[in-house]
Amino acid sequence: MKLRLSAKLLQTLGPWRNAPAWHIAFSGGLDSTVLLHLLASLANTETLPPLSAVHVHHGLQAAADAWPNHCQSVCERLGVPLQVMRVHVDPGASLERAARDARYQAFTGITGAGEVLLTGQHRDDQAETLVFRLLRGAGVRGLAAMPVYRALGGGQLVRPLLDVPRAELEDYAHEHQLKWIEDPSNVDLRFSRNYLRHRVFPTLTERWPQVVSSLARTAEHLSEAQGLLNELAQMDLQAAHQPSPFAWLPLPNLALAPLRELSDARQRNALRHWLTPLTRLPDSDHWAGWNSLRDAKHDAQPIWRLADGELHRCNERLWWLPCAWSEFSHASVSWPHPRNPLELPGNGQLKCIGEPPEGPLVVRYRQGGESIEVPGRGRRDLKRLLNESALPGFVRGRLPLLYQGEQLLAVPSLAGLWAMPPGDWQLHWMPQTCDQGLS
Template sequence: MQILNEEIKKNKKFLVAYSGGLDSTVLLHKLLELKKRYSSIKLRAIHINHNLHPSSNFWVEFCQKECDKFGVKLIIKKIFLSKTTGIEEKARLLRYKKIIKNSYPNEIILTAHHLDDQIETFFLCLKRASGSKGLSGISEIIHLSKNKIIRPFLKIKKCQLKKIAIENQLIWIKDPSNKNIQFERNFLRKEIIPKFKKRWPFFLKNCYKSMLIFKEQESIINQLITEKIKNLSLINNGLNITQLKKINKPIQKLILRNWIKKNSLICPNNNFIKQIFIQLVSNKNKKNIKICFKNFEIQKYNDALYWTKTFPSIKKEILLWKNFKNSINLPYNLGKLIINKLGMKIPYPKEKENIQIRFHVKKNEKIFFSEQKKAITIKKIWQMYSIPPWLRNKIPILYYDNQLISALGVFVIHTKKINSNLYISWTNSIKEKKDKFPF
């Protein structure tokens, strides 16, 4: 609980993940005790109804009554799961998604994970052939973009929480599904870990010590690998494959795993890393190959790996720009087009010409580019500017009627001298640094 006492000195807003079970009931009780000492604390609770048990609605009512009794605002949210394999992990991901979505900025999310949960996680990670990251267990603090998750009970045994609950005459829900050993955690909890504890009473404590060692090792590895990634990084967050291949294979794997985690906040398994090596790193085929991962894609271009978010096709999108005086918003957070002196100089449209913004030019379409006398294909122009394939259909293309005028931020067709004072700027969310792809 020390971490919670320290946190209260810095933060005042707390959101308790409250299932109504023993662990979260004790956590809510502890927060209410702290609230008596620190009246400035703003406390809320959230209950996630999984809709998996006939008593789910009764549990919702129970949690609401308990929160009403203590004057705690309760948020109730539902998630829906099909009873398939991997239901525990799916429920966990959906639950966290709901909790985070319903949290306020700078509000501390509190969960009641304890030492027994840590040991179960340790065994599950052994089963999954996890490395030091997985074997280091559940993190006490997780930093998110707008807040963080804290688990103040991680060093406390389940039996200690039960003792607190009994001493304070707390009431809680007993979920009968906790006895179902078809669930992996229940199997470990009921069948496996008790045998270890009976044989070696110090087992839980020593497991926790091992997890701390793994966590320390993981921290050191991360520091070293972060420096390696920095040395291999290219513009637009690319990773240099040529230089990567010069490093020992085990370190290459660590670099790729950490690079992916840095971009996606998801730790990939060994099989996924293996596929990256086979299909992208070792593959000499220059065709644009990509590997999908969750809502992201890893692609190879010009002997470098790039990490991109999955993006819907907008090849058929056509925007009409009726008045240059007004800026025009582009779809999918691609920014907007503005008339100002900071942009590219563009020929002025004729009086009755339709001004269109498109996002696709046929790769074999020939264009008079710069001062070259011979027309070249758009594909060659993209290659000249080293614009990777996944960005080409995100660049706004200016048309007057059906005549291509400019790929904004990249080029203007060279058909005649530009005798106008028309400048168009594309302010966009794709580029992050001035030295990235030229738009």
């Protein structure tokens, strides 16, 4: 059995044999104990990336305080370094989900470029995940359950035992006389997964002995179907990725017209694909918000609020604004040395091109009623100028205005809102980028 399971593990991990490091998520339970033992044993005969183990301590029960010591002793016997990470679990409607989120946030932080985090989920876990999500009304993406691998941090999360039944892991553990932790919470039927594992699946297995294998196979079929939907979404989004008239604005955006030509189902599929890396997706009932945004009057600027930001529609273009977009200060900022760039708190950078005016300068934000001298046009109302430029409304409140005393001297050129005479100075604004906290 050892050779068969080892060979299966090596075959699954073949694509990542040249990774800089393999980190093993080590809870101390059966699954991760077997995975750790398998890899530590293989490292004696095979050339593998450097191995290390990571134990996440959630602090949710008194019994868990002894688990880091157990994990440390196991790792010392196997010659694998261990890192213990303590996390804070935010209370909420689902303790299971909150603990999982905290755990994977910790995993993300330690997974460097090209590195791999290995977890011990197995075929029974896959079947439970499918039924759990089916009962929650998940779509194809959710019912595809857990993928063998996905992006995590700078590298990949890999589940090399996903095709192995739990019974095979138990046999391996008994054969090698492994000791593991039995989490008391795993028998608490208040948790949905425990209820499925201890009440539902025994009944299903009694009537259909191959139910776990069948459900895992169904998850594979659904994963393949989701792959086809992803390919379709990429095709549909290609037409919507048209250049923005505001290329300097570092926000994800799409042209709306190509999406309008698709059926409702293909619109939702394309948007799910586009929004997945940006926010947690809404459930079916909340997709009515997309219909309202899409069908609003032409001169409207509707907003669809989602878990991690907002989708805006401005001038037949969709713009994604993460929650961090609104996290900046409207307070005035002095600019004593305008020959040097000015960092605006939470709002990017401002700089002068050319020779700026002398005297104390201050950056303020719009209050309404501003006017400015435009070369060749005289004094013009700023609101009207911005309307002419079709600048999206959500940007206007962040637009830095340069004052000398009470006189509005300049508005950022914004890639040519209006022409400036040759040789004159201009004010250039580089808004906050996604790399600076907008993703």
